Amino acid sequence: MARRQKLLFTTALLMLTGGVGAAQEHFDPKGKMPSEFTVEFQKQMRDSLPFEDQRDFEESRKGLIAVPDYRQIKTEDGTVAWDIGSYDFLLEDGQAFDSIHPSLQRQAILNMNYGLYEILEGKIYQVRGFDLSNISFIRGDTGWIIFDPLASKETAAAALKLLNDTVGELPVKAVIYSHSHADHYGGVRGVITDEDVANGVEVIAPEGFMEHAVSENVYAGNVMNRRLFFQYGVLLPRDPHGHVDQSIGKNISAGTTGLIEPTRYVSDDYEEITIDGVRMIFQNTPGTEAPAEMNTYFPDLNAFWAAENITGTIHNIYTLRGALVRDALSWSKHINDALYEFGQDADLMFASHSWPRFGNDRIQEVMRAQRDTYANLNNGVLNLANKGVTINEVHNVYEVPESLQQQWAARSYHGSVEHNSRAVINRYLGYWDANPTTLTPLSPKDSAPLFVEMMGGAEPILAKGQALFDAGQYLHATEILNKLVYAEPHNQQAKDLLADAFEQIGYQKESPSVRNSFLGAAYELRNGIPQGATIETTGPDTIRAMETSMWLDFIAIRVNSAKAAGMEFVINLSIPDRDENIVVEMSNATLTHIIDQTAPNADLSISLNRADLEKVMTGERKLTELLADGTAQSKGNTDVVAQLASTLDQFDIGFELMPGTGAKDLTPQTNDFAQPPLANSNGG
CATH class of the missing domain: 1.25.40.880 (Alkyl sulfatase, dimerisation domain)
Known part of the structure; x- marks a missing residue:
């Protein structure tokens, strides 16, 4: 452990002073070493950024109490779900790589922290470096309250075991989802079960969590997953010339994702809840890093949980994989609210990514830096837009104020100034630059x-x-x-x-x-696109959580209008155990539906329970099979089901992003009405 800490500081110092080790061979036979211009650019960055500020390194290692004797976490079948060791090249020989921006290499080293941290003596613990996100544990009177159980069951279970083995085993009393992205709930089945929830373990989330945990990843899921190949470097080896970091963590784990529906929602702007003797004040912050997100303050501990609203980076206003453009001004205002509501008293600030901040002065410094960066992004870009600078120019014109550029907490790792500045204009004015x-x-x-x-x-x-x-x-x-x-x-x-x-x-x-x-x-x-290239997607829990209406919306997206030309029919769909009645209509080569209605002269009426429909949604059964064996009751012309199925396209993830790279068939065929895997929302 001491050697590793020394290496962290050695590397940071070498980046500051410009020390560069021997070049490592490129992983791609066609790959090139950094050019003389890139080498000079990196030198300028080492000379211009505040590498003398080592506080992040000091804070990131504070409280380390246990490091596991393994560097990989595996699934039950032996597949590697997590491999922090694949990034150990970042810690070797204190080398500064000219193929990595010095500021990014610094961030990548900070994200190599790996183990169990006691960040408030006897009360608050974090396991970091087990997944893209952190998992946090608050000790109650009789058990653990868990904040954000990582992205995979396997990594979450390993983190909980490390905690219990080190500190002492206690039962889980509650799980808190800070927001609706998968790396903050996907590992829940590694720490609790459905039986635990039935026996009183609470699962708490912000209002709107379930809707957004699903809806953000449905309608454009296939293309979002394909674009993730670029944003997350899916095909890039972990290498100085390839994938080195993901800014808010090393990478996404490849284990089993799950979702247990919350038992309780936080709906007020501020809401106090006490669980197992721990008082918590939840602050709803919708429309920040996620559509449904909340911070938490522990008034008896002077500790502030910043969710993913304040981490070690300026985040995405526009996510390159694809997502609705976020509101930088609203984000800034929610940070400001937290600063004045909790930041005046907090002595500890921790979050679902990065490392904690200690001491009130330091906490307020970081909160103000991020508040001002998001606010200036919004205001500075709109200042330029009101002077005629367009969406196709602003990324070359807008500059972050120099005072913010010299603060590590205001550097844009997950986001970038270039694509975030364009996003602000897109939010207010759209994509058109007003040139016909x-x-x-x-x-x-x-x-x-x-x-x-x-x-x-x-x-x-x-x-x-x-x-x-x-x-x-x-x-x-x-x-x-x-x-x-x-x-x-x-x-x-x-x-x-x-x-x-x-x-x-x-x-x-x-x-x-x-x-x-x-x-x-x-x-x-x-x-080209290699055969068999894949990404991790959300599991069946998330598909089961879809509203029937949302599933029908996506079936409508799959309808190929040319195949549906001239086709007309009406289906009454009844889900009796949910008291759902839906009319589905095909007309004008378009599939629509309306809830809480029944058509008097439908061509076909179908009735089945939601659990049976979910087998169709997840691909376990075919709708025609359920109709044939009587699991689904029907009246009318069942040939309509086959007609509808004949219009549906199946989307494949292997389409070209760059021309001439060779589209591949990467998506297996599935049942006609099965919901394809949803988009991967890890990291936002």
Whole structure:
């Protein structure tokens, strides 16, 4: 443990002083080392950022009481669910890598903390480094209150065992979900069971939790999962030239995800609840990092739980995998409310990611830094927008105030200044920059050939692209090479040169989401989409939690209008144990439904209990089978079910993001009406 702490400080010091170790071989035969321009850029970053401020390192290691003797956590079948050891290259030889932005490497080292921490003596414990998120334990009179049980059952169970083995075994009295992203509830079945809940263990969440835990990940789930390949660097090895961190943690665990429905919701702006002798004041903060989220204050402990609203990074206002654009101003105001409501007294601030902050002055410093960064992002961007700066310019114009740039708590790792600034304009003004040319633009595959023809064809573009690359003008190079790749998607020379430019841009990015996106695109341009590439998705618990109406909404999204042309029918769907009556109608090649209604002359009426419908939703049974064996009762023309099924597209995750990378069939066929895996909302 002492050696590891020394390595942390050694690496940080080397980044500050510019010490660089020997280059590590690239994982990709086509990969390139950092160019002279990238090396110089990284040197400038080492010279300009406040690496002398070591407080984050001091706080991140404070209270460490147990480190497990394993670096991997496995599932029951032996699959590796978590492997912190795969990132140990970050701790070797105190090396500063020119293929990693120095600020990002610093963050990546901080996220290597691994073990059990006692952050308030005898009362509050955290296990960090077991998943993308942290799991926190508050000792009550007779048991544990658990905050955010990680993303997977296996990692959560390992964390609870480490706690009990080290501190003493106690029963779990309650589980708190701070918000509606999967890395904050997905491991719940590793710490409690349905039987525990039936016997009185409470599960508490903010109002709207169940709706948003499901809905945020349904309608565009397939494309969001594909885009996750880039944001989370799914295909990138853990390597100085590949995946090094995910800003709020190392990576997403690959274990079993679950969901147990809350037994109690916090609905007031501020609500006090006492469980097992622990007083907690919950602060609802909707529309911040998640649509349903809440902070918690422990008045008897002077401790403030900041959920994912205040962590070791400025977060996403727009998430690159895809999500609704968030409200930076509202986020800032909720932090300000917490600052004045709790921050005046708190001596400890801890959260679902990153590391705690100790002492009231330090807590207020960090809260103000993040409050002001989100507020300035909103206000500064709108100031520019009101002067005519457009969504296609603002990321090159808006600058974070210098005083904030020099504070680590205000650096943008999970988000980036570039994509967050564009998101603010998109929230208020939408995607259009008010130039009619861009209002109904040609698709890239149609516009690119025009540019290529006007530039004289592939040969001069490649020559100019290489010259721009050789001069370190990587963004300029991508501007023309991207056109060539769209016009000639099978031109491997063009794809390789574009990949080279993407790679150098990726090396220079502070945000791992942006870094991974450039490096992920480079990987696919060079190698195509590998057969069998997958990501972790939400489990059947989340699908079962879908409202029937939401499931029908997604079936409607799957309807191919061309296949449904001329088709008309009406179905009455009854779920008697839920007292649900729904009319489903196909007309004008569009499927719609309305709840709490029954059509008098339906072509088909179906009645089945919700538990049986859930077997259809999860793919365990076919609807036609349930109709045939009488599990589902029917009246009318059952051929309508087959008609509807014949219109449905099955979405595949293997579509191209970059042209010429070779679409693959990566999604197995499933039952006609089965709900595909929902999007992975880990990390927000």
